[in-house]
Amino acid sequence: MKEKKFTGIRMLQLLLCSLLMLGVSCKDAFDGDTYTAYEEVPISLYLKENKDRYGLWVEVMEKANLYNTLNLSGNYTFFAPVNEGVERYLQAINVNSVAELSENDANYLVRYHLIPTVMIEFAQFESGAINDLNATDDNLFVEFRDGGTEAIYLNGAARFNEYDIRTTNGVIHSIDDVLIPLVETVFDRFEERANWTLFRELISMTGYEERLSTVYTETTDPMGNPIQQRFRYTAFVVSNETFAQEGITSVQDLLDRLEVTDTDYTEPTNSLNKYVAYHLMEQQRAYADLGKFPESAYKMNFATMAPNELVKVSDGGSGLVLNEDLESGEKISFVEINIACKNGVVHEVDNWMPVFLPEQVRVIWEFTDYPDIEANVSQYRNNNLGSQYNKTFTPNELTNITWNAQPEYATGEVVYRNNRPTEGNWYQCLNHDHLRAQLGESGWIEFKSPTIVRGRYRVSFVWPSTRYSSHTGIVAFIMDGQMIYSRLVISNSREDRNLTQNLGTIEFTETTDHTLRILSLDGGLITMDYLQLDPID
Template identity: 65%
Template sequence: MKMTIDKGITTFFMCVLFLVFSCKDAFEDKTFTAYEDLPIAGYLKQHPEKYSMWVEVLEKADLFNTLNIHVVYTHFVPVNEGVQRYLQALNLESVAKMTKEDANYLVRYHLIPGVSIDRGQFQAGAINDLTATDDNLFIEFRSGGLESIYLNGESRFNGFDIKATNGIIHSIDDVLAPLTATVADRLEDPKYSIFRQAVEEAGFLEKLTTVYTEGTDASGNPVQKRFRYTAFVVADETYAKVGIRTFNDLLDYLDVESGSNYSDVENGLHTYIAYHLLDQQRSYADLGQFPEGVRKMNLPTLAAGELIKVSESVDGLVLNEDLASHQAVRFQEANIPCKNGVVHEIDHWMPVFVPEQVPVVWEFTDYPDIAANVTQYRNASLGSQYNKTFALGDLTSITWSAQPETRSNVLTYRNNRSADGIWYTETLNHDHLRVELGESGWIQMKSPTIVRGKYNVKVVWPSTKTSANTGICAFVLDNVMLYSRLVLSNTRTDRVLTQELGTVEFPETTDHTLRILSLDGKLMTLDYIQFDPVE
């Protein structure tokens, strides 16, 4: 697999690589100022009454001068009292007693390179842009307005939007403890003892411990895959409300035979735990990102064919709301951050629920193996266009047959920057797939699980301007021709287009197989397909 990146960001990434992979301050004696304004490190040094101890940390880490270069950063900076509390917790007498490596990692954990994120961009949940340690930080809004906004649930903001010549500073009360706990580690909390035992018995513990896997691509180049999960976790006291006080009680409620093979995919315990897991990170804010005009959606879980319904209520998001009884599952504690995802504690034991039909938006880039292999997956703050090309066999979610079979650059994931016009503003999550199969080639993928019923189907795609009709394709759903000829390009201007493909009726709740045929072999640009319920 090869990743192609526009030449315009080469210099930027060279700078960032110095920051991310080196403890040496590569920019010593190369600081800059603009008129009376100051870069980040310069500003901090000009305010010793608040930030002198963090400046010591920067200098210990050999990163002080790095934060004075003309590369954009968002930096979360703890005040002196917070640094002092951090040192006391570690039994360190001073910053000088820290190791250079620890100081370096600590600074990078508080730093998001390449983007300037102001308070107006904050929303509850994960900040999409990663820190220099490849982690998400989480924003939490508590009652009390601007005085009660927290980072990672542990450090209160005491100042926002301090503008520097090379980015933005947000002042926080306390040092953030670098995130190392996985989803599995969070389940070690004694209050989750029943759920944690169920996770282990059902065979999910290793999965929820995994952060990265290392491997090589077809050319022998090293490849690192990053995994993230969402877990809806039940506390022991919540189980107790329905009479579940032990693991065996849970088995009884699930009608699962004690001592059976709990890790078998057909086992009721395995299904129950899988139903509480998503294979992508979904913070509270992410769960509330509904398509336009939609106020509820069904999310696929790791339990085959089983869906969690997310909907809006007067007091926030709820899960699995029953339309007849109006009973629903609510969040007891949202956005517990993990190194490999996020945990939400819920207020109900949440057995498998059968939701009603809702609009389904099937985004062609919404697959966990794409997310695991893409370093700038859905990054909304790119400085330059990002492309990731996949080879046949790199993905399990998408397969294809190209003409000729040896054809390269068949499938490319593209994430666009804000300067790229409609490719950024009008495509879902700023990304899309670009496919060149050759004449008579095909590409195939499975849909999310869709509740049985009748649906109108439409496809939405970014259409390129060309001098003649190109990107001609056909859509085959579950081996039945859905739409026999669609021209994806247009002769007017780059724009996002929509085409009704027809009406389908699904007799059961399951996923479906879509095959797109390339009739002329030219570029196909694919964003998403939407299924709208027919009453």
């Protein structure tokens, strides 16, 4: 092995180049430039030194021309299949040896098992999607089954057999089998299952097939430059058997049950369209995400793609349940969870799941929780950043957030910021991220709310407050055109800290979405985390 010592600048250059080349290079640019430190070894060298366990996977890495890349200094999380798993993979694709794999296929396979720039240890695993995307821009899913640490799976297929193998440039988790890269979309999953045919037909009839079949949306930024947006979805699917329990064995049965008279099924106001859209969400919500309730709460309402319709998720004691009726005790359970897709996740439920009107619950209206923010942000809610992440939006780039800067010729600045663990109170923001805006005196930013159940609420604004010697970032709050709080100072004179301000009580007379405008009175920096609405009986 040829060893080299590198300067800090040279190592930074190499690491940046390696991350860029992960997706485009079929030649290992760092052949011969192996980096080692102390008496420990980096990822690739560790795997090679344990070839009796990982030798075949090392062959795949070499075929992919990524072996030396994963010897470079950096922070990586790598899922390494044992030899027996690689053998099963080769047999499954009718290949006799690693040598028969193409470089492109091997390269994609290795990148699919790699999460660059972060080290994710076992203690950080939760049931559901890993927030950090792998090197092919996909989520990997962790699944906890009965049996403790001996029954934890990756993507529902590869069992973990060893955790937290520390190397000089990352952490390795050993798995029993090779992960098959996800290519199936949400709609592809519907087509795979013979007992989901009715639900699949409903998706097609109502016009949602194209969206659920799309991974990347081609568009342009305000400057006309081409960009790709990646939207993810959640689907609650109903099987043929579950429909049959309600006497529904055909589309016509469902139309009769819903008393549908309009035949334009693609129209959002159509009853069939509303029923189907009610089973869909515009963001990816793994099982664990659905169970992230606000502090001291045990239930939460989630917006669906049906306008102003909500799914209620509750802690059912032994697991999550949907649309629990407090009077009758009826509720919907999960049959299967976290069916991973290239563009989202599918859960199967044990009820035909008609539209349900939930009761009031605490609402956390997070100002970064919008599909188009997630689609445009590469480090969305990443909880383990090595450096601070900022994404500056331009006017008209977002659909649920609009703003107007003053004077008229100014564009203003709206920034998504995700903070790293070392950044104190900033990291303590909900999901570690927040929005920042500087709009000039009398400029404003306006947010469309999630659907909120009608009733009275106590409204509180939560924000990270910066320390300044003089008051700055002075704002007013306007809800649905009505002033609800006339003057709040965002900064403080003591220290950077997170603050909460009660904005008063408001009553909504119907279950719908609302509009919040934050008006800049002095043109100073506005930092925004979330609005909390607590029901008042």
